[in-house]
Amino acid sequence: MSNTNAVNTTIYKYHPDQDGFYGPFGGAYIPEMLHANVAELQEVYLSIIQEPGFKQEFDELLRDYVGRPSPLYLAKKLSAKYNANIYLKREDLNHTGAHKINNTIGQILLAKRLKKKRIIAETGAGQHGVATATVCALMGLECFVYMGAVDIERQAPNVARMKMLGATVIPAVSGSKTLKDATNEAIRDWINNAENTHYIIGSAIGPHPYPDMVTRFQSVISEEIKWQLQQKTGKDHPDYLVACVGGGSNAAGAFYHYLHDDRVQLILAEAAGLGIDSGESAATSILGTEGIIHGCMTLLMQTDDGQIVEPYSLSAGLDYPGIGPMHAHLITSKRAKVHAATDDEAMQAVIELSKEEGIIPALETAHALAILDRLDLSKEDNVVVCLSGRGDKDLNTFITYLEERNGK
């Protein structure tokens, strides 16, 4: 596994091929107006991110600016409750409060090498928007963030943060006014400003090379888990690796170094919203079928006529009708297993982690915690949960939920 350049499809079957396909999923289904930009990225991304100078700058920023490595914490009370060793990979402790910044640091360094002057991004929960606004402030680049009008309301603190950081937040008012619609608007902006703009996609989605590029930037998560687990347990791998999945960037980063290690069970947690069969859900892989969304072939929620279905989740970051193509491949080839947690189950998990471990997780992250009781765990099992972000941004949602539950 040491030579990551040699993409040999028979050994590395969960890495993309030359055209960005993970099995039948992936590729680049984009209008011609984006071809030059996407082709440029396809051509240069690997050589740029493997350059020693790039790697050094990336590693230094992750260490000194983001605060990496993020701790791997043995949560004792959770462990007692679930009868296994539950380790939390603390991405919530990163600068800006989530895993998203691993990717934005990488992409801003890439954008500078491509001499792009203007940065755009989409955001759901606002964590990727904040992480993009942050690196743009750091590098002095102009920043425009598209965000669904519904999400602007439910993630208000992150909107305020983006503005303080100097970014312009543009509401997306089409469709269900959430992450899918923000992504549509960002892609349209990119078409209109193709020459001077780099689009920092925030998840492991989009046309090739984005899913692989974002995954590689996020793979610092599994790289650290490896040595941290070795130190703590004497083994460099867990038995279970659990992550929530919206588009799938924190999951992809947490899985990366274990994709081809069959000793590790890969577990994804999707957002069931009000329930998988309620019609108000974002359980994409369970409800989805093969098709194209935002430039890649993957699993998505759609009608028989190929119209994309508006998803629903209380959690803005998981409220997306598609899933990254690597995950679609992992799921359909049975390498990864999916569970879905409802809004209520996720809220219970927020309350539990807050009270039991003194950590308030993001609502997205809570979906990963909420499905721990579905795993068939035994006392010796080592479980790593990717704690993708912290819950500060969700306080309003939490307070409203608790007030309603207490009958106020």
Place this chain on the structure above:
Amino acid sequence: MGNNSIREKISAANGRALNVYFTAGYPTIKSIAELIRSLEDAGADLIELGMPYSDPLADGITIQNSSKIALENGLNLKILFEHIAEARKTTSIPIIMMGYFNQLLQFGVEDFLKLAANNGVAGMIIPDLPMNIYERDYKSLFEKYDLSISFLISPMTSDERIKQADRLSSGFIYVVSQSSITGKKGEISEAQKSYFDRIESMNLKSPRLIGFGIHDRKSFDTACTYSDGAIVGSAFIRALANSEDISKTTHSFIQTIK
């Protein structure tokens, strides 16, 4: 029908072919056949019939909104083909269907092409279907059903890809006038003119129609001096927005352009 009908029409138009886009099901489902008939009567040379999509990535707000209304009206592909069949009883203007690839994929690409051909459709425009995937997986199906395809090029498209589009397009080359989504207004700039010149000097074998931002007589005339004709879309949708009489609106709109 098929490939030849489009090229014959363009060549008969003597460098001023007018291709008019409208979103099927907008303003109403009933208007589909009436619009096809009116456009033929009013002197359009080709029709680009948009299949409304929930997430039209290459389209501006006008076509987005018309698509949304068309879907709310209950249009789906099955109903659309019924209305095309109805219109075909009394019209012969070549119809080119424009849609996003996911729509064909879910319908079944071969089922779709077969129905399109059986209902007298002449060709397809699928902006997010990559040329190499078309060539590898679908070209033979298009040939089997005698349907043309027209690929897009933009100011950022390399000469090599323009040649590929020329080789693979059996309808026309869709010259996107600027790097943008649909619906921009404003005059055609010098930079655009030199891009049109560059394409013209490549001596491509396919006819070329310029589209995106063509919205009035002036922009149509300018586009025609650099190509075999032009495509008007959002401007026609905007005209339909306030229409009380589809046929009248169509006739007076075409008169303002051609």
